[in-house]
Amino acid sequence: MKRFFLLGLAIVLVIVIGIISYGAYLNRAGENVIAERMADRRIPLQGAKAEIRNIKTRVVLDTVNLYSNEMTDSIALIDGRITSVNVKKNDFVHTGQILFDLTNEQYPLKIKQAEIDILRADSDILKADNDIVKAETYLARAKNDYLRYTRLREHDAISVEKYDEVVAMYKEAQVNLDVAHLQRQQALAQKDSLNAQKQQILAESAHSQVAAPIEGEVLIIYKQIGSYVTAGTPLALIGNFRQLYFSLPVNDELAKRLAAGRNVSLNFNRAEFTKVYDTEYEAGNAGAAQQFTAQISDISPAISQPAAIRSIIFQVNNAAGLLEPQAYNNVEIQSLFAQDCLTVPLAAMIDPSNSAVFVVDENGILQRRTVTAGVDDGQFIEIISGLNVGETVITSGVNDLEDGMKASVTLEEVQ
Numbered sequence: 001m002k003r004f005f006l007l008g009l010a011i012v013l014v015i016v017i018g019i020i021s022y023g024a025y026l027n028r029a030g031e032n033v034i035a036e037r038m039a040d041r042r043i044p045l046q047g048a049k050a051e052i053r054n055i056k057t058r059v060v061l062d063t064v065n066l067y068s069n070e071m072t073d074s075i076a077l078i079d080g081r082i083t084s085v086n087v088k089k090n091d092f093v094h095t096g097q098i099l100f101d102l103t104n105e106q107y108p109l110k111i112k113q114a115e116i117d118i119l120r121a122d123s124d125i126l127k128a129d130n131d132i133v134k135a136e137t138y139l140a141r142a143k144n145d146y147l148r149y150t151r152l153r154e155h156d157a158i159s160v161e162k163y164d165e166v167v168a169m170y171k172e173a174q175v176n177l178d179v180a181h182l183q184r185q186q187a188l189a190q191k192d193s194l195n196a197q198k199q200q201i202l203a204e205s206a207h208s209q210v211a212a213p214i215e216g217e218v219l220i221i222y223k224q225i226g227s228y229v230t231a232g233t234p235l236a237l238i239g240n241f242r243q244l245y246f247s248l249p250v251n252d253e254l255a256k257r258l259a260a261g262r263n264v265s266l267n268f269n270r271a272e273f274t275k276v277y278d279t280e281y282e283a284g285n286a287g288a289a290q291q292f293t294a295q296i297s298d299i300s301p302a303i304s305q306p307a308a309i310r311s312i313i314f315q316v317n318n319a320a321g322l323l324e325p326q327a328y329n330n331v332e333i334q335s336l337f338a339q340d341c342l343t344v345p346l347a348a349m350i351d352p353s354n355s356a357v358f359v360v361d362e363n364g365i366l367q368r369r370t371v372t373a374g375v376d377d378g379q380f381i382e383i384i385s386g387l388n389v390g391e392t393v394i395t396s397g398v399n400d401l402e403d404g405m406k407a408s409v410t411l412e413e414v415q
Contacts, residue, residue, distance in 0.1 A: 067244065070216055071237070132177065139173035281321050344393045360392050368401075
C-alpha cells in the first residue's frame with residue numbers, strides 16, 4: 001500500500017510540475033506575442049503626396065501702413081486777413097481752384113509809394129539829361145578854348161600858366177560830362193529797380209487768393225474767416241486717397257516672381273474702416289466685404305541688381321473710399337496669377353516657421369525632414385527644397401509624432 005501511495009504521489013508531482021512548466025511557457029510566449037505586436041503597432045494617420053500644383057501666392061501681413069503720394073497743405077503766400085473761405089471739409093477740389101481770399105491793407109500803400117518813387121526817379125533822369133546838355137555845352141566851349149590857346153602857345157603868344165589853366169578847364173569839362181552820364185545811368189538803374197519792386201508788390205498782391213495745390217478732398221481747414229495769417233501759414237490740408245500705397249519687404253526668391261504692373265487682391269480681415277480724416281464713403285462700397293485690388297508699381301532694388309531683400313511698392317485702388325492713410329492689421333495679399341510649383345498641404349508643416357515635415361517611407365516609418373518652404377495660397381505651400389515629387393507627408397497629428405514611429409497612412413483627397 002505504501003508503495004502505491006508513493007507512486008501515486010510521484011505521478012501527481014510530475015503532473016503538477018508539467019502543468020506549471022506549460023503555464024510558464026504559455027506566459028512567456030504571450031509576452032513575446034504582445035511585445036511583437038507592440039513593436040509592430042502602427043498609428044493611423046492621414047497624409048498627402050508632394051505634387052506639382054497650380055497655386056496663387058498668398059501673404060498674410062500683421063500690419064500694413066497705407067500712405068498717400070498726393071497729400072499736401074495749401075499755403076498762404078502773403079500776410080493778410082482771411083476774408084472768405086470758399087470750400088467745406090470733404091469737398092472735392094481741383095488743382096488751381098480758389099479756396100481762400102486774403103486781404104492786406106498794406107499792399108495798396110506799398111504800390112502807391114512805389115509809384116511815387118518811380119516819379120522821383122523820372123525826375124532824377126530828367127535832371128541828369130539836363131546836366132549832360134550843360135556838360136556837353138561847357139565841354140564844347142572848353143575844347144574851342146583849348147584848340148585856340150594851343151595854336152597861340154605854339155607861337156609863344158600866351159604864357160605857360162595861362163595855357164595850363166585852359167588845359168585843366170578842358171579836362172574838367174570832359175570829367176563833368178562823364179559824371180553827368182554816370183548819374184543818368186544810376187537814375188535809370190534806380191528806376192528799373194523801383195519798377196521791379198512795384199511788379200513784385202503787384203505779384204504778391206495777386207497772391208491774395210489761395211488755390212488748391214493738387215486735386216483731392218479737403219481733409220482739414222486750419223483757419224477760418226477773420227484769421228490773420230502770415231506768408232507760409234498752412235490754411236487747409238488737401239489729399240487724394242483714391243490711390244494709396246504701401247511697401248512690403250520680400251526676399252529675392254519671391255521678388256523674382258513678381259513684376260511691375262502685376263495685380264494682387266487685398267483682404268482687410270476684420271477691418272472696421274474707421275476714418276482718421278473723416279473722409280466720405282463712396283457710393284456702392286461693400287463695407288467689410290469690399291474686394292480691393294493693388295498693383296505692383298515698383299521693385300527696389302531692380303531685379304537686375306543683386307540683393308537679398310527687395311522692397312515692393314503696391315498701389316491700392318481705393319475707389320470705394322473705405323481706406324485712408326493709416327495702419328491696418330491682418331491684411332491678406334493674394335496674387336491673381338497662378339504658378340506651377342512643388343507643394344504639400346499647409347497642414348503638413350510642423351512648426352510656425354514652415355521648416356520641417358514628417359515623411360513616411362514605403363515601410364511606414366516616419367522621418368522628420370527639414371525643408372525650405374516658399375509661398376502659400378492658404379491651402380498648399382510651395383516646397384523649394386527638401387522633398388521630391390511623389391513623397392508622402394503626414395497631414396494629421398504632426399505635433400505628437402517622433403522620428404522612427406510607424407504609421408498606417410491614408411492618403412487624403414486634396415483639391
